[in-house]
Amino acid sequence: MAENAMLNQWYPVGLFSHLAKGVYKTALMGEKIAVSADANGDAVVTTCAGRILPVLVRFGHVWSSLGEPTKDLFSIPEADQPGRRFVEVGVVRVRCSPLRAVENFLDIAHFPFVHTDILGAEPHTEVQNYKVEIRDVEDEVWATQVKFYQPQAAKSASGGITTEYMYRVPSPTCSVLYKTCPPRPTEWDVITLFVQPLAEDLCDVWPWMALFDDETSMTDLIHFQQTIFLQDRSILENQIPHLLPLDPGMEIPTRADMTSVAYRRWLKRHNFTYGAQLVAQ
């Protein structure tokens, strides 16, 4: 079955720091699961039928899988640099395909219209050419040299700057964004989107960040990202169809959408079709 390819992937299923609060009941690809800590404080994930699922803890989150992951979860080497603050943004539930949530994260052209006066503003709407590739060795989608004018690129930014971005898709429902770091121009801020597929048309989005920012309060950092993701939700819940169309014909990409085109191609190549629509309707 085509879904098997995605069944064997790792998915975020909750925040590790929240396990002390007790059993967290959630779902993964249509199956009810429970996330909890054992007597040693280690994370345990089980289905309601009692099946014990694979588990690992990384980037502040508990990860699990309904299948048998053949690969370790991807790494983010930059997150290990000393001096970074880790921000657990929490969860935003979105009634959309998990793949649509990732694709929206890869898109910069919507900034002036959806994140007006924060991540973008008219008349600065142009998307300059950038580079996109599917890296064969890592088996990841990468977009580099992405530049965009932003009125307030980060909580730590004062005034408008042209921000540079790199996007990385290391697994079908996760993306890592590297972004100009206003206080440290030689480093990248790391902002991730970890998407938990609850169903093909329903997901929990867990943003997580590793930033160089010693000034802004944790509350303000979390509020900034939650504002952005709630704005995105108003889009994601109103796209038709809810599932991501992988076949050409249903939607019209332009040069600005090269990352999305590569992402869709990469999904199709791997049969990562949970949350996708394969035939144009």
Place this chain on the structure above:
Amino acid sequence: MPAETTGFWAPVALSADLPPATVIPARTTAGSIALWRSQSGRVAASADRCPHRGMRLSHGFVRGEALSCIYHGWSYAQAGNCLRIPAHPGLSPPETIRVATQKVEEADGLLWVAVGDPAHQPPALAGLVPLRSLTAEADIGAIERAAGATLDARGVLETVENSQAVRLLLVELQPHRTLVHVLVDDGATPAERIMASRAAESLRRRAESLQGGIA
């Protein structure tokens, strides 16, 4: 339903509910539409889906004589052709990028959208003006039974509810859901308008319970 073999006019909204430079969602039995009025007052109806990334155009915005998608700002003319792609300001969008449109007629304070290719103009509602619209979770048959009356050729139901003469213009939205426009005499007083509005609500409640009883 006032259907003809080639098509019909569906009264989808009141003129008063669509001021200049706004867009609202509307629906006919043929599906969802984005109904919008340009800055200069021209009304248009398009498919409620931007062909770029599938976003509902009824969530968009109107500037000047164009409707723009809220997602990436792609803007469309009344005829449905794409005018501008903000990510590529120097690009003239190809003719192939367009949204499907439907004909709209504005008459007697109502906005009529063509479903199919109607042979005639929308019916005239001589002397009557729309007061308000409401949605009934009932099909037209249930409303007719609740009223003890049947629609005329224009789609108007005339009845008496709580000793109050009521005229309702009905149009099917989808199975068991009907859009109801309350009509009053052009010179109706505020008190008469309030009574007509309440009578329509009372009729809606009975039609909905009748519908529920059948289902």
